[in-house]
Amino acid sequence: MQLTLEKKWVELLENLPESGMGYQRVHIRLRDGRDVENAIVLNSEILQIPDDVAPFRPADIIAVGLEDQDRFHE
């Protein structure tokens, strides 16, 4: 699944380091309590979700963190 992040997350990710050229590995926390790991964000805006994750909407994201950092940004 692929979706476009809301502006606040785009602005956050633009100012966080990349994991490789043009992408960031992230974990995200959803409103229903789920944490999604190993997601990839392209160009700070396009979120790619692993296939085994049940679908959700951009508005369901309540926190985002870089995979190699141990914290979420809300």
Add this chain to the structure above:
Amino acid sequence: MTTIGIHISLIEKLIDSPETGMGYQVLRVELEREIPRYVLVLNAEIAKEMLTEVTPLERVIEKQAQERVFKALQYTPERIHFRILSRSEAVSKGLGENRAERAGEQPACDANPELSNADERFLRYSAFQNDRRMNPDRSVKPGTYVTTRTDGMTHVKTGMDAVRRYALPNPKPAIYRFDLDPPTRIVIRRGTVEPAHGQPGGGVEVIFDSGAPAGTFRPPVFTMVPGT
């Protein structure tokens, strides 16, 4: 691991001396009244590490010796007597070869920070023409990954070449090329792209740890063919 920039007068001597291997020299360094020690030097300007194998008991002594040697390399080159080992000499002593090559093979995130070379140029490939790491003043955001101009121009002719060489997760061809020419030397980390996302990697990757100043990005964005 300590990394230091070498005194300019020594850099000039090293540039005029042969390399031990591609991009590195192993120096046999002697300070007055001390035993010789071996130092790995990258690009004739960065002293990276002492190569002497030590036991745990010797570690403290060797750490102090490293401080003395590195300080001399940095500030008092006149105290230094050195010669550069040939490749066969370095290999026969168990120095340099493998460790130097390993230093160049690790991913950039595991490398030590260094300064870019004067007038060094870089490239960045993206599937997005509106690359968000580029700021309006043509500076580049901290933590951005790029490659060296040499690596890109030598190996990347199409967008799919970039996807493979830099192991990009986006399967769309990275057809947009951004030319980056920092007006000053900047802090970077260099490494080699590891295989990932089903791609082989193997390209040179560079992290702009503190970003790059205004005017670094030189438009226009070059558009390559997608390739296969």
